[in-house]
Amino acid sequence: MRIPTPLKSVARRFARDDRGNFGILAAVLIPVVLAAVATSMDISKLLSDKSKLASALDAASLATASALTNGDITASDAQNFAVRIAAGQISSTLSDAQVKELKASLVATVTSQGSGSKKDFTVKVTGRFTSQLLAFSAFHVAGNRNVGGSSTATSQAQTATAISLYLVVDRSGSMSWPTTTQDTSQPNGCWQYLEDNWPYQSYSKPCYINKMASLKTAASALFDQMDSIEAVDSTNSLVRTGVVSFNDQTQSPSNLAWGTKSSRNYVTALPANPTGGTDMTGGMSTANTALNAATEASAQTSKGNKDFKKFIVLMTDGENTGNSANWNPALDTKTLATCTSARTAGVTIFTVAYMAPSNGEALLKSCAGDISNYYKATDMQSLIKAFNDIGGKVANQTTRMTN
Numbered sequence: 001m002r003i004p005t006p007l008k009s010v011a012r013r014f015a016r017d018d019r020g021n022f023g024i025l026a027a028v029l030i031p032v033v034l035a036a037v038a039t040s041m042d043i044s045k046l047l048s049d050k051s052k053l054a055s056a057l058d059a060a061s062l063a064t065a066s067a068l069t070n071g072d073i074t075a076s077d078a079q080n081f082a083v084r085i086a087a088g089q090i091s092s093t094l095s096d097a098q099v100k101e102l103k104a105s106l107v108a109t110v111t112s113q114g115s116g117s118k119k120d121f122t123v124k125v126t127g128r129f130t131s132q133l134l135a136f137s138a139f140h141v142a143g144n145r146n147v148g149g150s151s152t153a154t155s156q157a158q159t160a161t162a163i164s165l166y167l168v169v170d171r172s173g174s175m176s177w178p179t180t181t182q183d184t185s186q187p188n189g190c191w192q193y194l195e196d197n198w199p200y201q202s203y204s205k206p207c208y209i210n211k212m213a214s215l216k217t218a219a220s221a222l223f224d225q226m227d228s229i230e231a232v233d234s235t236n237s238l239v240r241t242g243v244v245s246f247n248d249q250t251q252s253p254s255n256l257a258w259g260t261k262s263s264r265n266y267v268t269a270l271p272a273n274p275t276g277g278t279d280m281t282g283g284m285s286t287a288n289t290a291l292n293a294a295t296e297a298s299a300q301t302s303k304g305n306k307d308f309k310k311f312i313v314l315m316t317d318g319e320n321t322g323n324s325a326n327w328n329p330a331l332d333t334k335t336l337a338t339c340t341s342a343r344t345a346g347v348t349i350f351t352v353a354y355m356a357p358s359n360g361e362a363l364l365k366s367c368a369g370d371i372s373n374y375y376k377a378t379d380m381q382s383l384i385k386a387f388n389d390i391g392g393k394v395a396n397q398t399t400r401m402t403n
Contacts, residue, residue: 065155082108162305166287178208225391237303250282
């Protein structure tokens with residue numbers, strides 16, 4: 001059948017007419033574009049809400065861990081404390097219903113290590129709330145979305161690394177000799193031992209404080225520094241001290257013990273006018289053996305001290321002579337061998353040459369290893385300063401802050 005020419009013309013014109021194509025294309029694409037825009041806005045909203053929640057949970061975990069460490073709250077208070085912090089952090093950006101939902105979902109889990117004031121607290125805080133989708137996009141997504149997260153923080157109180165310190169002090173005859181510091185408690189003078197009249201006393205006016213008395217004052221200053229370290233911890237389980245004295249023999253020591261009481265008593269009991277020669281070997285060996293003994297490590301770990309620092313403070317006003325009046329280099333060699341062994345084992349050695357001869361100074365410089373740990377004291381004031389400086393260095397090496 002032949003199609004009439006007028007009808008063919010109409011059909012061709014219809015096929016060439018594209019004026020309605022835009023309307024069809026628009027009808028198809030507009031919902032797709034709107035959905036994409038809505039999805040993008042929802043994703044942005046969800047990411048923003050998740051970031052806000054993360055910040056609130058971080059604040060809650062950090063604040064709770066810190067409060068536990070400082071003793072402001074107990075573990076049983078952690079849940080409510082964390083809820084208050086998190087809600088306060090985020091409440092201004094959420095609806096009342098969302099804040100209520102977050103409070104109901106939030107869980108604070110507390111774990112700890114150590115004992116007493118040495119506890120490390122770890123706090124994990126989790127929580128969630130429903131993020132409300134934008135009204136514009138609600139037509140293509142059913143309902144809203146949950147936003148959840150967690151944060152973990154660990155806090156440790158200001159503490160000090162535990163220490164074991166051994167004081168090795170000279171009580172030879174020359175420690176009876178006077179310093180240059182006047183003894184104002186005896187304005188009329190006194191009988192004293194003088195180097196050029198040893199071992200006999202001479203009457204002296206003015207009267208001078210002798211080396212042993214000045215040592216006792218300096219040692220007290222050092223122990224005061226140790227007590228300041230101990231004051232950081234209420235359980236008194238940070239500082240152990242011991243003392244041993246020597247002349248040409250090694251005396252019975254005051255063994256390492258907690259605090260400074262036993263050590264103070266030992267130094268106080270040293271004779272006001274000692275006698276004898278000088279042999280440092282036994283005193284250094286006693287200190288080194290005690291510090292590195294398994295029993296010392298056990299004593300520290302029994303108090304929760306995972307690690308501790310070891311120190312020796314060696315003070316002499318002379319040189320190794322043994323029971324003679326002459327320098328004995330063999331004793332220096334033996335002393336230095338102990339110094340080297342101690343430093344290799346992790347012991348920090350401080351040495352003080354107090355009005356000592358050159359051989360004594362050389363030995364103490366070598367024993368310390370680090371020249372900054374060697375002190376030359378020429379009078380009572382510089383001796384006290386040396387012991388104070390040593391105490392300060394010990395305190396600076398042990399104090400730490402961890403968050």
